[in-house]
Amino acid sequence: MTNLIEYAAASDEVRAVYDDIRTTRQTEYINNFWKALANHPPTLRRTWETLKEVMGGEGDIDPLTRELIYIAVSVTNGCEYCIASHTAAARAKGLTEKVRGELLAIVATANSTNRLANGYQVPIDEQFR
Amino acid sequence: MTNLIEYAAASDEVRAVYDDIRTTRQTEYINNFWKALANHPPTLRRTWETLKEVMGGEGDIDPLTRELIYIAVSVTNGCEYCIASHTAAARAKGLTEKVRGELLAIVATANSTNRLANGYQVPIDEQFR
Amino acid sequence: MTNLIEYAAASDEVRAVYDDIRTTRQTEYINNFWKALANHPPTLRRTWETLKEVMGGEGDIDPLTRELIYIAVSVTNGCEYCIASHTAAARAKGLTEKVRGELLAIVATANSTNRLANGYQVPIDEQFR
Amino acid sequence: MTNLIEYAAASDEVRAVYDDIRTTRQTEYINNFWKALANHPPTLRRTWETLKEVMGGEGDIDPLTRELIYIAVSVTNGCEYCIASHTAAARAKGLTEKVRGELLAIVATANSTNRLANGYQVPIDEQFR
Amino acid sequence: MTNLIEYAAASDEVRAVYDDIRTTRQTEYINNFWKALANHPPTLRRTWETLKEVMGGEGDIDPLTRELIYIAVSVTNGCEYCIASHTAAARAKGLTEKVRGELLAIVATANSTNRLANGYQVPIDEQFR
């Protein structure tokens, strides 16, 4: 239902983003996510710029930890594509099977305690405000 | 609607958990979450044991990063109590305002790209499988 | 931000629903949810008719179990109003503190295992299809 | 796991709904969603009646905009079937690739800012109450 | 992307859990969920212990009702694996097509009213607090 736009068929505006993805990531491969977003060039541009800055720019959180946070969100939302692509990205940045297990254990636990807090309608402690 | 069970009114089973929380966390303070869970002692015991192991036990992910992952889930789920209590916990473990900002930027970005992947029904790239 | 429409100020269309709620529930009290929905009478009517049939009509699932299922959804979605009002409704139908604890333990566990299944991208077993 | 009930095998109660769907939509095609719901005829009837009224009845919101709102919800929930079927429905009502891109950009942005509001625990401004 | 760990290739720690699953469920079959969790033995052990206790242990909620609650959560979260596996489990415990229909009708209704309560920002009635 969604046309994936290849480099050869892309407009100059789209190609400029594809070129920047290639340069930044040092790979020829453009993954399907970007080829889908290319159907609406302003969304492609904005999303890439934000992702490049947030996931790859200067910051106190190291690159692997950023991926762990990203995966935690994607697992909670059940976004299959995002889990698959960012688990691959995290592995390229050093994710071991053990750390993956620890990550998912934290995500599972938080999803569980979130509901206990909701279900028991726990009032926020004064000192946490 | 939920009775918060204080130490003085707690059964021996509940007190044993409260004592372990105090010892483990080295504080007299028992927060409302545990006082609410005490209404069902098996849930109190299981939840504490899991949380203690997952958030505080041996592992390759450091304590502050565990809190960042926990907050990422809680923010995505919109659990007010959990955001408030774990932001406080993270601050006690060294969370700065800058790192908090970076964390929330990643969480916001992932929630955004999760929906773009959904909306465009992006097929998973062969190499991510 | 939302005007709560009282019986005295309601149109005949809205009053007819309020009257049916009162007769069906055998109470004079109309709760805020319905007073808010009365701002759009077709939504008030449709929602009441569906709820009356689904939660109160003929069926193989008993009334208290229906409330447990309803609460499980509301806790997962984090809908404060719905958790509060249906926990009260369930209590009126016999919900004990022990059953509430068991319910929330199941809800917490399911929210946890849902994410482990997502995170590990577990393929569905042939026999479950 | 779910039996899809074809017209030939359907009860009179189910056929009456199928007939109404065909008449209303002016097509012979009954999509899988309705064939699945036919396993529980009261749910089939109620869901069709509500959908017919809400998506196709009198109202100030035009038909294409209703589909945009429907897709926004389905994308946020990650419901694959709903995204696929309503994107097709929207195209039949005039959805262009450009509008689809704008829609998904709004959905992505809202999902992002929703989490920033949660994460920073922003208090509601007096004037928005 | 996730290695499924078979009994023959499993460590003693993992085999002990597999053995307990087999004994408790009185079947040789270990489903994929556990084979995926075996990649992180502590998560396998904790998850099995919790699930065994919450879904199979002593309690006032009968086994089929526990599955209905579990399915309600999984449907709300859109977890495909969990819906498929627990619908199968519920069938083995007596779930009929009629009860499944009633369950999904309640889940659908609650998801609908949860959003009406959110959207109209309905204030909680004093008596529900």
Add this chain to the structure above:
Amino acid sequence: MTNLIEYAAASDEVRAVYDDIRTTRQTEYINNFWKALANHPPTLRRTWETLKEVMGGEGDIDPLTRELIYIAVSVTNGCEYCIASHTAAARAKGLTEKVRGELLAIVATANSTNRLANGYQVPIDEQFR
């Protein structure tokens, strides 16, 4: 827990964004959302630029419809702040009580049918692919 940064206390970087918000929206009022985001200036800047472009820039979707889509997402996510602030924004752009009712009816219906599609594991029709 979150410091709201007023204009007087803001850095030049933050003031530049505040000034642009004031000019673009033609109001002196800076709402709490932006004052919270100002704790992490890069997030403030990026979020404002995206929102300005997506909600206020050139496009085929009219301003009120953009707000309806935004509210649909926020209601589905249960983000109180976002529902309150964007319902106010939509009113300023012409949202009537009737259209609000129609919007919430569509949101409620979609949330309901999303779960029926999930629960019945409905396979996607060939023609929707």
